């Protein structure tokens with residue numbers, strides 16, 4: 001099926017839906033210059049996650065783990081939302097997209113203007129104390145590596161979910177609720193191999209939602225989806241947005 005046909009089908013499904021949820025992974029930020037985790041240039045092809053993104057790694061060598069996060073934070077603090085992030089925010093503003101559930105830790109959805117964003121894996125742009133309740137935004141690179149809590153002096157850690165840690169309960173339960181009530185879900189830029197996040201689209205499917213996937217490659221979720229648009233996020237979303245306009249679902253007077 002041609003890209004145009006897939007886009008037309010996807011726009012029709014979105015236009016006929018009352019409750020669209022967007023589910024995103026690292027691929028939507030790839031066009032912002034932020035490395036994904038898997039695939040040819042992925043972070044996990046260069047480093048072993050166990051050495052950098054686990055509580056054990058942090059306990060063993062907090063300086064090394066922080067140096068890796070600082071390297072990623074420098075890239076993220078220089079990055080801007082992509083056209084894809086901005087189109088999703090616009091679709092939310094127009095009441096078409098109801099919520100964004102993201103595995104990403106870069107806050108580019110929020111930077112693009114999205115208001116309802118559920119962060120399943122936290123944010124690299126926040127740090128929290130390993131001992132007390134102190135938490136802070138990271139607007140710039142910490143001067144001290146590893147940084148310490150200004151309140152109690154203990155080590156700070158990135159406010160992200162590491163392998164072997166629980167996803168924040170509130171975020172996961174809210175995501176399950178959204179997946180259960182949506183009538184269509186747009187899955188963008190995820191390999192679908194990390195659980196429990198990857199359950200969210202499967203829950204949506206089990207409750208009758210139509211799944212649209214945007215990803216240049218096949219993912220572990222592709223066999224579940226109703227439409228797979230095999231192209232980059234911004235290109236696909238721009239085409240869908242234009243199709244929604246030609247269907248009269250979006251008009252510039254709004």
Ligand code: APR
Pocket residue numbers: 024025026027028030031036037038039042103104121188189190191192193194214215216217218219231232233234
């Ligand atoms: N547009 C859309 N998708 C893209 C693009 C693009 N321009 N570029 C790459 N992709 C796709 C890749 O084909 C791949 O399927 O994005 C996906 C990225 O997959 P991963 O790197 O595995 O990232 P993600 O699925 O978000 O990983 C999930 O794993 O390491 C943990 O906590 C980390 O949240 C992350 C989780």
